[in-house]
Amino acid sequence: MATLDINRVRKAYGNLEVLKEVNISVGDGEFLVLLGPSGCGKSTLLNIIAGLEDITGGEVLIGNRVVNDLPPKDRDIAMVFQSYALYPTMTVRQNIEFGMKIRGIPAEERAKATNAAAEMLQMTGLLDRKPSQLSGGQRQRVAMGRAIVRHPDLFLFDEPLSNLDAKLRVDMRTEIKRLHQRLGTTIVYVTHDQIEAMTLATKVAVMKGGVVQHFGPPQEVYDRPANTYVARFVGSPAMNIIPGWLLASDGVPTVAFDTPQGEAVVRGVPLSAETAHRFAGRDVLVGIRPEHFGLDPSGTVPVGVDVVEPTGPDTLIVFAAGGTEVVARLEPFDAQVGRQERFSVKAEKVVLFDPATETRLD
Amino acid sequence: MTDISQSAAVPGTAPQRPAATLSARLARWLPRLVMAPSFLVVLIGVYLFIAWTLWISLSSSAMLPRYDFVGLEQYVRLWNTPRWHTAVINLFLFTGLFLAVTIALGLLMAILLDQNIRAEGVLRTVYLYPMALSFIVTGTAWKWVLNPELGVEKVVQSWGWDTFAFDWITRPETAIYCVVIAAVWQSTGFAMAIFLAGLRGIDSSIIKAAQIEGASLPRIYASIIVPLLRPAFLSVIVLLSYISIKSFDLVLALTNAGPGGSTEMPSTFMFAYTFQRNQMGVGAASAIMMLMTVAAIIIPYLYSELREDTHGH
Ligand SMILES: Nc1ncnc2c1ncn2[C@@H]1O[C@H](COP(=O)(O)OP(=O)(O)OP(=O)(O)O)[C@@H](O)[C@H]1O
Ligand SMILES: [Mg+2]
Numbered sequence: 267m268a269t270l271d272i273n274r275v276r277k278a279y280g281n282l283e284v285l286k287e288v289n290i291s292v293g294d295g296e297f298l299v300l301l302g303p304s305g306c307g308k309s310t311l312l313n314i315i316a317g318l319e320d321i322t323g324g325e326v327l328i329g330n331r332v333v334n335d336l337p338p339k340d341r342d343i344a345m346v347f348q349s350y351a352l353y354p355t356m357t358v359r360q361n362i363e364f365g366m367k368i369r370g371i372p373a374e375e376r377a378k379a380t381n382a383a384a385e386m387l388q389m390t391g392l393l394d395r396k397p398s399q400l401s402g403g404q405r406q407r408v409a410m411g412r413a414i415v416r417h418p419d420l421f422l423f424d425e426p427l428s429n430l431d432a433k434l435r436v437d438m439r440t441e442i443k444r445l446h447q448r449l450g451t452t453i454v455y456v457t458h459d460q461i462e463a464m465t466l467a468t469k470v471a472v473m474k475g476g477v478v479q480h481f482g483p484p485q486e487v488y489d490r491p492a493n494t495y496v497a498r499f500v501g502s503p504a505m506n507i508i509p510g511w512l513l514a515s516d517g518v519p520t521v522a523f524d525t526p527q528g529e530a531v532v533r534g535v536p537l538s539a540e541t542a543h544r545f546a547g548r549d550v551l552v553g554i555r556p557e558h559f560g561l562d563p564s565g566t567v568p569v570g571v572d573v574v575e576p577t578g579p580d581t582l583i584v585f586a587a588g589g590t591e592v593v594a595r596l597e598p599f600d601a602q603v604g605r606q607e608r609f610s611v612k613a614e615k616v617v618l619f620d621p622a623t624e625t626r627l628d
Numbered sequence: 629m630t631d632i633s634q635s636a637a638v639p640g641t642a643p644q645r646p647a648a649t650l651s652a653r654l655a656r657w658l659p660r661l662v663m664a665p666s667f668l669v670v671l672i673g674v675y676l677f678i679a680w681t682l683w684i685s686l687s688s689s690a691m692l693p694r695y696d697f698v699g700l701e702q703y704v705r706l707w708n709t710p711r712w713h714t715a716v717i718n719l720f721l722f723t724g725l726f727l728a729v730t731i732a733l734g735l736l737m738a739i740l741l742d743q744n745i746r747a748e749g750v751l752r753t754v755y756l757y758p759m760a761l762s763f764i765v766t767g768t769a770w771k772w773v774l775n776p777e778l779g780v781e782k783v784v785q786s787w788g789w790d791t792f793a794f795d796w797i798t799r800p801e802t803a804i805y806c807v808v809i810a811a812v813w814q815s816t817g818f819a820m821a822i823f824l825a826g827l828r829g830i831d832s833s834i835i836k837a838a839q840i841e842g843a844s845l846p847r848i849y850a851s852i853i854v855p856l857l858r859p860a861f862l863s864v865i866v867l868l869s870y871i872s873i874k875s876f877d878l879v880l881a882l883t884n885a886g887p888g889g890s891t892e893m894p895s896t897f898m899f900a901y902t903f904q905r906n907q908m909g910v911g912a913a914s915a916i917m918m919l920m921t922v923a924a925i926i927i928p929y930l931y932s933e934l935r936e937d938t939h940g941h
Binding site: 313317318337339345347348349351352355356365368416 | 842
C-alpha cells in the first residue's frame, strides 16, 4: 500500500506534447480514476506511473520514493490491461503463477496464492484452461487474479471493462469495488466512462488534451466542476450551460437568463461577495444540472415544453433558454408538448462560469 | 417469368436482353475458359507424369522406357546402390543443418530487427534480397567465394595470414557443409521475414505485462514470444524442408555432386541415373522415394493448416 504523487509530469513524443504539467496526489488506499476522452493521455500517464514509458519532465513518487529511474518490476505495481494481456500459450494457472515463478517463490506457496486468488474471483474451475477458451469476463478475472497474487503497493487498471458488454461491465465494476474494499490497496484506474469514474473513485482526475482539468473527489467534480468542459463531461444528461447575466448585486447573488416565454431569474446562487461585485451586470454562463429543476407553479423559470422523454423513474423535459436547449429531469407528471409550465431551480446547486475563460466562478 | 414478359413489353429494353444474356453466359464461362489451359497443363505436366514415373519405377526400363512390370526390383536395386546411401545421408545431414542454422539465424535477425532499430526497411530488403536470386546464381557465386584459389582463403592469405586454410569445398568430407553455407545464405532472409511478421502480430501489452512481473528480455522471448511463434515455425520448417529435398540446382552449380560424389543428393542422383547413366528405372524409383518424403511432410502440414481454417482463423 502506498501513496502516489505525480509532480509536474510532462511527456512529449518528439514535438507532440501529450502530457503538460500533470499534478496529482493521492493518499494510501485511495481509488484514483483518470477520466477523459480518447487520446487525452490517460494511458500515457498510467504507463509513466508503471515505468513502461519514460518521462520527459517532472517526477513520480510511489510511497514517497521517486521512481523515475526504477524499472517497472522494481516499482511494486501490478497492472491490468485493456486487452487483458494474458499469455496465450499458458493455462490460467501458469498465467497467474508466471510472475511468482520469476520472483523465485516456491511451488507450494505459488499454488496456495493461486488457489486463494481463484477462490476470491470465483474461477477455481477455470485454472486448467487456456485464455482462448475463456469468455471476456473470465479473461478479465484472470488478469485481475494475476495482479492480486503480486500483493502490489499499487494497482494500475487501463480501461479494464471497455471490452465487456453492458451487463457484465456493471457486474465487474461492483467486483472491482469489492476488491478495493477488501484489499485496501491504492488503485489507479483509467476509463472514459464517467459513470465508472463516479461509482468507483475516491478521487477523479478529469483530463483533456494532456491537461488535468479537475482533480478532486467525485462528488465535488459533479457538484462544483472546475470548468464547462468538466461540467459537460461528467453527468448524464450533461449539465446545462445557459448564457445569462449576473444582476447588479443587492447582497443576494442573482442570475437571469432569457427564455422565449420571458426572463428567468434565480436568486441566491453560491458566489462570493467579491466575485459578485466584480461580475455585477456582466454576462455569465449559468450551469444547472437537469435534476435541479422542479415543477413549481410559482417557479421563476417560464418554460415552453419542446420535447417530453419519459424514462420510467423520471421524465426529461427539453425546452429552450438562453439560445440553447436545456434538459430538465423531473418526477413523472402529465407533460404535454407545447404547453407552458413554470420550473423552480435549486439555487444553491447552480454553478457559474466565466464566459471568457469558461472556468468556474466562486 | 414476369420479368421477361415485362421487359419484352417495354420498347427499347427488348434489344438489350439478348446482349445481357450473352455477357452473362460469357461471365459464367470465362473463368472456366481461362482456367482450362492451366488446369490441363497441371493435369498432364504434374499428375500424368507422376503416374508415368510410378509406372517406369515398376518396370525394367534402362536407357529407354519399357512398359513391362517387374515389381519392386528397381527399388531393391536403388537401395543396394552405395551412391544412393550417400545421397540419403547427405539429405538428412544437409536438411538438419540447413534447417537448424537458417531458423536460428532467421529468428535472431527477426528479434534484432523487432527492437525498433533504424533503417529497418533497408535492412529487411538487404536480407531478403538473396531470396530473389536463383539457386544457380547463388551456387555459382559461392563456388567462387569458397574456391581456395579465388575466394576467402586467397583473400585472407593475401592479408598476410599465410597458413590460413579454408578449402572445405575441395574435400569430400566437408564439401556438403559448403552446400549448407550457400543454402543458409540464400534462405535466412526468408525465414527472418516470416518470423518478423509473426513477432509484429504479438500484442505489445503482453510483453509489457511480463516486464512488470519482472521477466528479463531473454525470459520473455523464451517463455512467451517464441511459443507464440509456433505457426511461423511450422511454416518455415515445412517450406525449408521442401526446399532442401528438391535442392538440385544449388548442388549442381556449386559442386556438381562432387568431389567424388560426396555431395550427391537424391535430386542429383535421380537426374544422373535417369538421364546420364541409362538406368531410368532406378532414377524413377528414386524420384518416387523423394515424392513420398515430400508428401510425408506436406500432407500433415496442409491438413493442420486447413483444419485451423475451418476453426475460423
Ligand atoms: N508512441 C507514440 N508516439 C507518438 N504519439 C503517441 C504515442 N503513443 C501515444 N501517442 C499520442 O499520445 C496521445 C495520448 O495517447 P494515450 O494512449 O495516452 O490516449 P488515451 O487517453 O489512453 O486514449 P484511449 O482512451 O483511446 O486509450 C494520443 O494523441 C496519441 O496519438
Ligand atoms: Mg488508452
